[in-house]
Amino acid sequence: xxxxxxxxxxxxxxxxxxxxxxxxxxxxxxxxxxxxxxxxxxxxxxxxxxxxxxxxxxxxxxxxxxxxxxxxxxxxxxxxxxxxxxxxxxxxxxxxxxxxxxxxxxxxxxxxxxxxxxxxxxxxxxxxxxxxxxxxxxxxxxxxxxxxxxxxxxxxxxxxxxxxxxxxxxxxxxxxxxxxxxxxxxxxxxxxxxxxxxxxxxxxxx
Amino acid sequence: xxxxxxxxxxxxxxxxxxxxxxxxxxxxxxxxxxxxxxxxxxxxxxxxxxxxxxxxxxxxxxxxxxxxxxxxxxxxxxxxxxxxxxxxxxxxxxxxxxxxxxxxxxxxxxxxxxxxxxxxxxxxxxxxxxxxxxxxxxxxxxxxxxxxxxxxxxxxxxxxx
Numbered sequence: 179x180x181x182x183x184x185x186x187x188x189x190x191x192x193x194x195x196x197x198x199x200x201x202x203x204x205x206x207x208x209x210x211x212x213x214x215x216x217x218x219x220x221x222x223x224x225x226x227x228x229x230x231x232x233x234x235x236x237x238x239x240x241x242x243x244x245x246x247x248x249x250x251x252x253x254x255x256x257x258x259x260x261x262x263x264x265x266x267x268x269x270x271x272x273x274x275x276x277x278x279x280x281x282x283x284x285x286x287x288x289x290x291x292x293x294x295x296x297x298x299x300x301x302x303x304x305x306x307x308x309x310x311x312x313x314x315x316x317x318x319x320x321x322x323x324x325x326x327x328x329x330x331x332x333x334x335x336x337x338x339x340x341x342x343x344x345x346x347x348x349x350x351x352x353x354x355x356x357x358x359x360x361x362x363x364x365x366x367x368x369x370x371x372x373x374x375x376x377x378x379x380x381x382x383x384x
Numbered sequence: 385x386x387x388x389x390x391x392x393x394x395x396x397x398x399x400x401x402x403x404x405x406x407x408x409x410x411x412x413x414x415x416x417x418x419x420x421x422x423x424x425x426x427x428x429x430x431x432x433x434x435x436x437x438x439x440x441x442x443x444x445x446x447x448x449x450x451x452x453x454x455x456x457x458x459x460x461x462x463x464x465x466x467x468x469x470x471x472x473x474x475x476x477x478x479x480x481x482x483x484x485x486x487x488x489x490x491x492x493x494x495x496x497x498x499x500x501x502x503x504x505x506x507x508x509x510x511x512x513x514x515x516x517x518x519x520x521x522x523x524x525x526x527x528x529x530x531x532x533x534x535x536x537x538x539x540x541x542x543x544x545x
Contacts, residue, residue, distance in 0.1 A: 199469045206462070210455070215447040222444070228454055232461040239467035308441040316442070331439045337418070349414030353401040356428055362438065363431040372437030 187251035194242055202242065206235050209252065213259050219328045220263040222317055230266055234259045256343045260325055267321055307367060315365035319358055326351055327358040390417055394424045
């Protein structure tokens with residue numbers, strides 16, 4: 179997280195509050211991909227995440243005058259996105275989630291770039307096994323653990339930042355993250371070696 | 385307390401947090417020791433490296449970007465909610481500027497030509513010229529010019545539609 183980016187965010191918030199409609203539009207275009215990504219990871223459903231992104235930005239727009247400029251806009255936006263994701267998860271408990279992992283693993287490609295990254299043979303099987311295991315394990319975490327785990331392991335937020343986003347003590351973040359990690363670790367194949375041959379090969383230049 | 389007893393209490397509290405809600409004091413102890421004590425931090429993050437490596441394999445590590453069409457849908461929702469400016473309103477506001485200026489220039493040219501050359505060879509009083517921009521459908525931009533004399537009315541319609 180970057181100081182210049184934070185300053186630019188504050189400037190855009192100020193523009194919006196001064197009556198310039200372009201201020202919010204710029205904030206939205208600047209952060210929509212990031213908010214969308216975090217919502218996909220929390221909701222684990224692309225369509226839901228897209229709809230949630232729209233609702234989150236509507237909430238952000240309505241609440242911008244309550245944003246404290248001494249804080250970070252992104253932390254504030256993450257808080258709104260996280261609370262919204264939790265609301266949605268609770269509302270849709272009975273709905274079946276789309277198994278995103280299957281389509282992307284089956285396609286064997288980086289869907290962002292369209293490049294094929296399909297590994298061959300044993301490597302492919304190992305990667306697919308790990309991909310499925312991690313995806314399922316994260317999906318099976320309780321909401322509170324999953325949110326903390328997602329913010330730390332996918333969004334790279336620190337303990338302190340997560341505490342600020344969720345409005346909970348750092349000690350709670352630490353204990354939730356510990357339990358989430360242990361559940362994930364237990365779900366991985368016992369003999370999986372993250373420093374094993376597939377990762378070594380991955381680092382070699384082609 | 386010494387370091388080993390701190391570590392032991394740290395571990396006990398973290399384990400206990402799975403079973404019961406910790407008190408504020410206990411939670412604060414975890415937070416404090418998680419930052420201060422290298423031993424506690426190492427124990428806390430024992431699985432971190434393996435899990436981080438596994439996360440790298442998760443397809444959701446790289447979320448496929450939303451498409452232009454996806455964003456168009458979100459944009460439309462935000463416009464309806466008043467969070468983004470309405471692009472149609474913008475174009476409505478902007479329309480009179482260029483086409484109206486062009487229409488006005490054309491109108492003045494036509495009026496000048498009529499005043500200079502007249503509409504017929506028969507002598508007559510200076511013609512009465514009325515120019516008006518009608519309230520035509522949005523974006524039409526039509527301009528109608530009436531030229532009236534004793535024998536009738538000339539109507540010129542300039543349209544950018």
